[in-house]
Amino acid sequence: MSRSTLPTAEEPHTVAELEDLAFELRSKLLELCGTYEGAVHIGGDLSAADIFTALFHYGLHVDPTDLRNPARDRFVLSKGHAAVCMYITMAMRGFFSYEGIVETYGQLDSAYGMHPCKVQLPGVEASTGSLGHGLPIAVGMALSARGRGESHRVVTLLGDGETGEGSVWEAAMAARSNKLGNLVAFVDRNRQLMTSFAEERVVFEPYPDKWAAFGWNVVHIDGHDMAQLVEAIDALPPTDSDRPTVVVCETVKGKGVDFMEHNLAWHAGSLGAADLERAMAALLASREKESV
């Protein structure tokens, strides 16, 4: 079975270009977090920013001008509270207008809110937000593709905290039982729940082994290393193979802004003008440090 004929991003991006895009995404996230008065789930947006960038600008075969193209890869955001990160990534990829997001986010009748709604925002594949729901939905989509003999991939992004939900493991068993090699789950392993650090109250380790025990093909990478993300995407098994793949991405909640990193206070929050300036400076400093 050959891969979807739909192209990925217009130009195959180099790792350096993808890193630039991830930086731009983080800047835009902070901008929104600084202008919107309500809470933005900035910690889990920043931890997932590199994964989103690698998927939408490199890995996923999607067409922003043809949202219902049957050959498109399906992306289900299981960690629905990272909706802003998805909206902005998709805007950068040409799906939506970034200005439209910033100007209307969270307001009455806006299509852009805290958790994605497919009905209000075509282009989003599923309405999510309640945790533990995305993987079962993705399994259904992967079965559908199999049933029709289609060769696209179904990709979902989960948070590690969310994998405490039993429904995730019900779906993990179903995916293996039905040999869904066309299904890929990325896990944003940022090791923080809303009010505690992973392993502190909830023990997830040995984490990749849990997925392996469910019969999944397990890839374990640094979720902030763009080269590793690209490599993991390149190495995904063919869609007619018989094992689902999980890419466990080790990440840092709040990544790129030093005062947000590893800080439970920044699960969700709002930046005032002064803090926005401080956050932008921190993001820039982090980038300079990493490029040395």
Add this chain to the structure above:
Amino acid sequence: MPVTFTFGEFLGARSVIGSTLAELGEEHDNLWVITPDIGATLVEFRDRFPERFLDVGLAEQASVGIASGLAYDGNIPVVSGMLPFLSMRALEQIRTDVCYPNLPVKIIGTHGGLVGNGGSTHYAVEDLALMCALTNMTVTSIGDPLMVGEIIRQSMSMPGPIYIRLAVGKKDMVLYEPGQHEVRIGKGIVARDGSDVTIFTHGTTVAQALQAADELAEDGRSVRVVDMFTLKPIDEELIVRCAEETDGRFVVLEDHLAYGGLASRIADVAADRGIRLTAFERLGIPQVYAGFGEDEQLRDKYGYGLSATVAALRRAVAA
């Protein structure tokens, strides 16, 4: 292979589900059947369309979540299982993954009411209250086994979700001659006409209501029996008409909690439409977790068996 049955015979609604789905599978190449380990009734479909049959094992949440994913992708999924588990364990998936995006997922199941002698873990007694609360959900409860097939068939063209409740489905009384009544989702069926009092019911208690009506006939009283098999959207016009034509005398009988099911739906319509009722009697399960026993014994014990129904009709007529 159309099979004909006549009034009063017993027939397994479960076998009707199986044969209907197998027929529909032929007509709709996007029809899927998913079950959490309750596949005995679905063998016919499974054998004919193994590639569109999925038994997920003991995993109700996944069964509905997967159905959602299939429906997002343009398929028509039927989830078939035991309703106490589907309606509660997978309630959030039904609400958030199916009703919120308004997807055409059909939830079909058995064990609605105090049936099957499984004890309170295995009785779905709150399910209609839960399902009626969900925006976009159509809610049905079917007694006549032949109607089950007709409702499943009609639901194929619905853009949104539907909940189809059965009792045990092993042995159900055929209530209507085929073609005797127009069966349409959203429209109640006047199973027997009458002018002194209306008894509204759904599911297996339709048969009991008809029996009670027979007893009242011996008193010289004329009882209208309405099979309100669609609880949502409720047939408001029929309720209004029954109030006018049977002097505002209503009895509601159901194998469900007495509060939260059909009686509550009708009381809402009466309040909203300003219908003045002369009598309103609710017969259903009280706030208890019922124990074991045969269906009829439990109905008698909890006050909604045949004799209680006859007594309620007499009170309503005398009010």
